[in-house]
Amino acid sequence: MPARQLLQALMRARTLTLFALVSAGLCMVNAFKAPSYGAGRLLPLSDEITQPELASLMGELQRLTHKMALSADAGNAELVNFYMHESLEQMKKIQTEVPDYEGQPVALLMERxxxxxxATMQEAVNAKDKQQMLAALDAVVQSCNACHVATLHPFIRITRGTEVNPFNQSFRP
Ligand code: HEC
Structure with a gap:
């Protein structure tokens, strides 16, 4: 190999070694920086966990309301009664666990x-009347949406949702 080519090959090898060393150095700097960065991000998260998430409590209320709707649509007063009481318990839970949310008086609005x-649903259940239960159901759904409007969440719109049964459960009497 002529001397010039040998020199060029040697210089290329040196450049590569230098590049490898610089990369390794940067990785080490990042590795040292990582723990303090991670810890800094974890702290505010643990602060937020103290209040239960209203959205997931609402999600459970939605599930119960949906099952109550399917039971009413099937004319099953016994099952409507069950989901009505479960819904009322879930509402009480929301009132105790999240009485206020982002400045909105959730507990007070739940009550009002x-x-x-x-109460209208209870009357319909006692009468075991399907049409009365469906009318009461519409009143419940309207109350959900009225509160979503009042609490600045008008984009969360609940419906009867009785067109199809998405559950692996029969709602027939
Ligand atoms: C106190 C007023 C109030 C009432 C009454 C109320 N909601 Fe809500 N709901 C809210 C607020 C506020 C949010 C937004 C929560 C958030 O921002 O995390 C919400 C969120 C939701 C959500 C979104 C969460 C999700 O899982 O998709 C659903 C669904 C929901 N509500 C269903 C219902 C149903 C069903 C009813 C009636 C049986 C109801 N809500 C009654 C205030 C209310």
Missing amino acids: MGQPAY
Whole structure:
């Protein structure tokens, strides 16, 4: 190999070694920086966990309301009665666990806007009347949506949802 080519090959090898060393150095700097960065991000998260998530409590209420709707649509007063009481318990849970949310008086609004609709449902259940149960159901759904409007969440719109049964459960009497 002529001397010039040998020199060029040697220089290329040196450049590669230098590049490898610099990369390794950067990786080490990042490795040392990582723990303090991770810890800094974890702290605010643990602060937020103290209040239960209203959305997941609402999700459970939605599930119960949906099953109550399917039971009413099937004319099953016994099952409507069951989901009505489960819903009222879930509402109480929400009132105790999240009385206020982002400046909205959730517990108060639950009492004023949410719960009254269930009194009508109780009457319908006692009468075992399908049409009465469906009318009461509409009043419940309306109360959900009225409260979503009042608490600045008008984009969360609940419906009867009785067109199809998405559950592996029969709602027939
Ligand atoms: C106190 C007023 C109030 C009442 C009454 C109320 N909601 Fe809500 N709901 C809220 C608020 C506020 C949010 C938003 C929570 C958030 O921002 O995390 C919400 C969120 C939701 C969500 C979104 C969470 C999800 O899992 O998709 C659903 C669904 C929901 N509500 C269903 C219902 C149903 C069903 C009813 C009636 C049986 C109802 N809500 C009654 C205030 C209410």
